[in-house]
Amino acid sequence: MKHTISVLVENHSGVLSRISGLFSRRGFNIESLAVGPTHDPSVSRITIVADGDEHTVEQIEKQLNKLIEVIKVKTFAKDEFLAREAMIVKLSVSAAKRSEVMTIAEITGAKVMDMTLSTMTLELCDTYANLCRFEEVIEPYGIVEMVRTGTIAIEKGSEVLNPKK
Amino acid sequence: MKMTVSKAMVEALKKENIKVVFGYPGAAICPFYDALLEAENDGDMRHILVRHEANGGHEASGYARITGRPAVCIATSGPGAVNLVTAIATAYADSIPLICITGQVNTEQIGSDAFQEADITGAAEPFVKHSYLVKDPSQIGRIFKEAFYIAGTGRPGPVLIDVPMDVQRATIDFKYPEKCEIRSYKPTTKGNYVQIKRVIKALEKAKKPLICIGGGVFASNAKEQINELANKMQIPVITTMMGISAFADDDPLFCGMIGTHGVKRANYAVNECDVLFLVGARVGDRAVKTPLALEKTTQIIHIDIDPAEIGKNIGADIPLVGDAKLVLEQLIELSKPLEHSEWIAQIREVDAKRELAPAPKNTIQPREFIKKLSDALPDDAVICADVGQNQIWTCTSYAFRKGGRLLTSGGMGTMGYSVPAAIGAKLAAPGRTVCAICGDGAFQMSFMELATAVQHGVDIKIVVMTNTRLGMVRELQTVGYDDRQTAVFLDGSPDFIKLAEAYGIKAVRAYDEKTTEQALALLKEPKGICLVEVVVDKDMPTL
Numbered sequence: 001m002k003h004t005i006s007v008l009v010e011n012h013s014g015v016l017s018r019i020s021g022l023f024s025r026r027g028f029n030i031e032s033l034a035v036g037p038t039h040d041p042s043v044s045r046i047t048i049v050a051d052g053d054e055h056t057v058e059q060i061e062k063q064l065n066k067l068i069e070v071i072k073v074k075t076f077a078k079d080e081f082l083a084r085e086a087m088i089v090k091l092s093v094s095a096a097k098r099s100e101v102m103t104i105a106e107i108t109g110a111k112v113m114d115m116t117l118s119t120m121t122l123e124l125c126d127t128y129a130n131l132c133r134f135e136e137v138i139e140p141y142g143i144v145e146m147v148r149t150g151t152i153a154i155e156k157g158s159e160v161l162n163p164k165k
Numbered sequence: 166m167k168m169t170v171s172k173a174m175v176e177a178l179k180k181e182n183i184k185v186v187f188g189y190p191g192a193a194i195c196p197f198y199d200a201l202l203e204a205e206n207d208g209d210m211r212h213i214l215v216r217h218e219a220n221g222g223h224e225a226s227g228y229a230r231i232t233g234r235p236a237v238c239i240a241t242s243g244p245g246a247v248n249l250v251t252a253i254a255t256a257y258a259d260s261i262p263l264i265c266i267t268g269q270v271n272t273e274q275i276g277s278d279a280f281q282e283a284d285i286t287g288a289a290e291p292f293v294k295h296s297y298l299v300k301d302p303s304q305i306g307r308i309f310k311e312a313f314y315i316a317g318t319g320r321p322g323p324v325l326i327d328v329p330m331d332v333q334r335a336t337i338d339f340k341y342p343e344k345c346e347i348r349s350y351k352p353t354t355k356g357n358y359v360q361i362k363r364v365i366k367a368l369e370k371a372k373k374p375l376i377c378i379g380g381g382v383f384a385s386n387a388k389e390q391i392n393e394l395a396n397k398m399q400i401p402v403i404t405t406m407m408g409i410s411a412f413a414d415d416d417p418l419f420c421g422m423i424g425t426h427g428v429k430r431a432n433y434a435v436n437e438c439d440v441l442f443l444v445g446a447r448v449g450d451r452a453v454k455t456p457l458a459l460e461k462t463t464q465i466i467h468i469d470i471d472p473a474e475i476g477k478n479i480g481a482d483i484p485l486v487g488d489a490k491l492v493l494e495q496l497i498e499l500s501k502p503l504e505h506s507e508w509i510a511q512i513r514e515v516d517a518k519r520e521l522a523p524a525p526k527n528t529i530q531p532r533e534f535i536k537k538l539s540d541a542l543p544d545d546a547v548i549c550a551d552v553g554q555n556q557i558w559t560c561t562s563y564a565f566r567k568g569g570r571l572l573t574s575g576g577m578g579t580m581g582y583s584v585p586a587a588i589g590a591k592l593a594a595p596g597r598t599v600c601a602i603c604g605d606g607a608f609q610m611s612f613m614e615l616a617t618a619v620q621h622g623v624d625i626k627i628v629v630m631t632n633t634r635l636g637m638v639r640e641l642q643t644v645g646y647d648d649r650q651t652a653v654f655l656d657g658s659p660d661f662i663k664l665a666e667a668y669g670i671k672a673v674r675a676y677d678e679k680t681t682e683q684a685l686a687l688l689k690e691p692k693g694i695c696l697v698e699v700v701v702d703k704d705m706p707t708l
Contacts, residue, residue, distance in 0.1 A: 010349065014298070018290060025291050055476070062473035068295040068315060071349040163348070 002031065003057045004081060004153050007046040007064060008072040008163050011037065015069045019046065022067065028052060028060050032085075032150030043071065043163050047152045049128075071163045076153060083153040086125040087134070088113065092142040093120045101141055108134050119144065166339055170302045170332055171200035173339040174266070177309035179209055180341045183237050185228060185592050187213045187221040191241020193281060194268030196333035213592065213621050216613035218245050220585035222252020223611075226261045227549065227589025230572050233386055235262035235316040235324075236589070242268045243281030246327070247288060251579060253323045254292040258576025259407060260384050262321035264312055265289075269329040272300060286327050294322030302335035310345040319352030320471040321384050352470060356487035356495050363483050364466050365499045367440055371464070373508045374400045375438035377423065379452075380407030380575065381445015381469060381489050390493035391444060392416075398503045400442070401512055403431040405452040406556075407575040408445070410548075410565035420512050424452040426557040426707060429516040435459070437511070442466045445489045448478040449576065468492050527676045528702040531555070531630055534681065535562040535602070538628070541685045542598050544568050547590045551583035551603035554636040554707045559602050561708075581610030587625040588618050600626040600688065605655050606635045615668045618694050626688045629661055632701040640707055665696040676700040 009015045016035055023030050031049040038045045050060060057075055064073045093101055101120055105112055108130075114121040124134055128151055135146070155161065168176070174197055178186065190198045204210040215221035218240040229236035240249045246267040256263045270279045286296045295315050297308050308326060316324040368374050382391050388411050395402050395418050402412045403420050412419050421428035423435055435441065435453070441463050448456050456479035459465075467474075467481035468489055475484040485492060524530035535558050542548075545568035550559035556573055565571060572590060574582040587601035608629045618625055635653040642650050665672035675684040675697060684697040 014286070017287070021290050059473065059477060062477075066471070066473055068347065068350050 010069040034150035090145040171196040186237040187224040188239030193242035218248035219251045223585035224589035227586035228593045231593035246285035255577040255579040257292040262316040263323035271331040296325035354488040356492035371440035378404040378408035379446025385489040387490035410571040414564040532562040539564040546598040549583040549587040549601040551607035555604040580607040605631040672696040674698040
C-alpha cells in the first residue's frame with residue numbers, strides 16, 4: 001500500500017543523504033521523494049511516497065524520527081491530504097498532429113511551454129493519477145523525454161504541520 | 166577567549182570531564198594533537214596510543230561501558246578514519262556512547278580525492294547516532310556540546326566529529342556552552358503513567374511472569390532497580406547476551422541467558438511463561454529465533470527508550486517508552502509483593518544437572534575452566550568475552566556475582582573486541598580485575614594491543630583458548646555443511662607463550678590440572694599483565 005509522508009527537517013547539508021540512506025539500508029521502498037525549502041528558512045520539507053504495510057510505515061516513521069535533524073514526521077491518512085506533482089514532457093510532433101495535441105492540452109489543463117518544427121514541450125501539474133492518465137493519452141504522439149517532480153502534499157483543513165509542536 | 170579550534174576541542178573535552186582519550190595520530194589530526202600535548206603535560210588528560218584505530222574505538226567502548234559516560238577515540242583522516250568504522254559499528258549495535266574525532270583534509274580539498282581523504286561522515290553514516298563535518302570554526306563549541314549530549318542521552322550511541330585541518334588551525338573566540346538545545350531531539354525518559362499501571366496489572370495477573378533483561382539495563386544504570394523489582398514481585402529473570410551480569414548468577418530467580426546459544430533453562434522459561442516483560446532488550450534474532458510465534462502465545466510487555474525498538478522485532482501488548490531506571494522506579498513504587506514459588510521451581514528443575522562434553526587428555530574442558538576462573542577472580546571482576554565459541558562458553562559458564570560485569574560485542578559480533586575492551590575497562594576501573602577471554606582466532610585480530618597495555622601499564626589479564634580452529638565456523642560446517650571443513654584451520658599461529666614473553670608479559674599454558682592451577686594463580690595476581698593459554702580440543706562443542 002502507498003503512503004504519503006511529510007518530513008520537516010533542519011535545512012542542513014547532508015540531511016537528504018541521511019534520509020535516503022536510511023530508506024535503502026532498512027529496505028524501505030521509495031516511490032518518490034521531493035524536497036524544498038519552506039517559509040521558515042531553517043526548515044526544509046520532504047514529501048516521501050513509500051510502499052509498504054502498516055508495520056513498515058510505523059518503522060519508517062520511527063526510524064526517521066531517530067535522525068537528529070528530523071524535526072517532525074507525519075504520515076497522511078488516506079484522502080485527508082492534497083497532493084500535486086508536476087511533469088514536463090517533450091513530444092516528437094509533426095505539424096500535422098499539432099492541433100490534436102493542443103486539444104489534449106486544453107482538456108487536461110496542460111500548458112505548451114515550448115515548440116519547434118518537430119517537437120512540443122508540455123507541462124502539467126496535477127495529481128499522480130491524473131499525470132499517469134495524461135501520459136497514457138499523449139504516449140501515442142511520441143514521448144522523447146519526460147521528467148516528473150515527485151509528489152508534494154499538504155493536509156486538508158486547518159491542521160498545520162508545525163515544527164514547534 | 167581567543168584560541169585555536171584545536172585548543173578549543175581540548176578545552177571542550179576537559180569541560181566534559183574527559184581524562185583519557187584513545188587515538189592514533191596522522192597528518193590531518195596533528196593540529197589537535199599539538200593542542201593535546203599541553204593538556205597531557207599539565208596532567209589534565211592521558212592519551213593512550215593504540216596500535217590500530219579499530220582497537221582504539223573498542224578501548225573507548227570498554228571505557229565508556231564501565232564509566233557509563235561517552236568516551237573519546239581519535240583517528241586521522243582517510244585510512245585512520247576508515248579503520249575506525251568497525252569500532253563505530255560495534256558501538257552502534259550495542260548502544261555504547263562514543264565521541265569519535267577524526268581529522269579531515271583541508272576544507273578546500275574536500276571532494277578532490279586528496280591524499281588520505283575519505284568521506285568518513287558518509288562511510289560511517291549507517292552506524293552513527295549522529296555525525297558532524299565541521300565547516301564553520303566558530304561552531305566547534307556547540308558541536309562538541311551537542312555531540313556529548315546526543316551520545317550519552319536517550320539510547321546511547323557513537324557520534325562522529327570530522328574536523329578539517331584548516332578548521333583545526335583557525336582561531337576563534339571560544340566559550341564552551343553551558344547547555345544545548347536541539348529542537349528535534351528530546352528523548353522520552355519517564356514512563357507514561359497509564360501504561361505503567363497496565364504493566365503492574367498484567368504482572369499481578371500473570372501466573373507465570375518472566376523478566377528478560379537486555380543491555381538497556383546497563384545503558385540506563387538500572388541494575389539495582391531491576392533486582393529490586395524482580396525480588397519484590399518474585400519474578401524469575403532471564404537475560405539476553407547484553408544483559409548478562411545485570412542479575413547475579415547465584416540469585417534463586419536467575420535462569421540464565423536465552424537464545425540460540427543460550428541455556429536450556431532460560432529458553433524453557435521463555436516458552437512456558439504467560440507474560441514476558443522485556444526490559445531494554447530488542448529481541449535480536451540470536452536471542453529470540455521465532456518472535457512471531459512467541460507474541461501469539463505470550464503477553465509481551467516491552468520497555469525501551471528507543472520507540473523504534475518497540476514493535477520492530479516483536480509485537481508488544483503493552484509498549485512503554487522510557488528510561489529503564491526511571492520506569493522501573495515508577496513500577497517499584499506501584500508494585501506489591503507477590504509469590505510464584507511453584508513457577509520458579511518448575512523452571513529450576515530444567516537442566517538441573519548438566520553434563521559437559523569430556524575433554525581429551527592434555528586439553529582443558531573450556532566451560533569447566535571458565536567456572537574455575539569465576540571462582541578464582543574477585544566478585545567485581547570485569548570479564549571481556551570475545552566472539553566465537555569462547556563467547557558462548559563465557560556467557561553460559563561464568564558465574565557473575567553481584568558487582569561483576571560482562572563486556573562483549575553482542576550485536577555486531579566483532580572479533581578482536583575483548584583485548585582492547587579490557588584495556589579500556591581497566592583504565593576506567595584501575596582497582597578492578599579485568600580479564601579478556603578470547604579464542605586463537607580473535608586474539609590474532611587484536612594482539613597488537615599487547616604493546617598498548619605494556620606501554621601504558623594497563624594490567625589486564627588475558628585468557629586465550631586455543632583449538633587451532635575458528636571453532637564456531639568449524640562447528641557450523643560440521644553441522645550444516647556435511648562436515649566440509651574449510652578455511653577454519655589456524656595453522657601458522659605463533660607460540661602464544663613466547664609471543665607474550667616477547668612483550669615482557671608473564672604467560673602460562675594450561676593443558677592439565679596442575680597447569681590449570683598455575684594459570685589461575687597467575688590470573689589472580691592483582692598486579693601485572695598476564696596471558697594464559699588454555700588448550701582446547703579442536704572438536705569441542707559450543708553447547
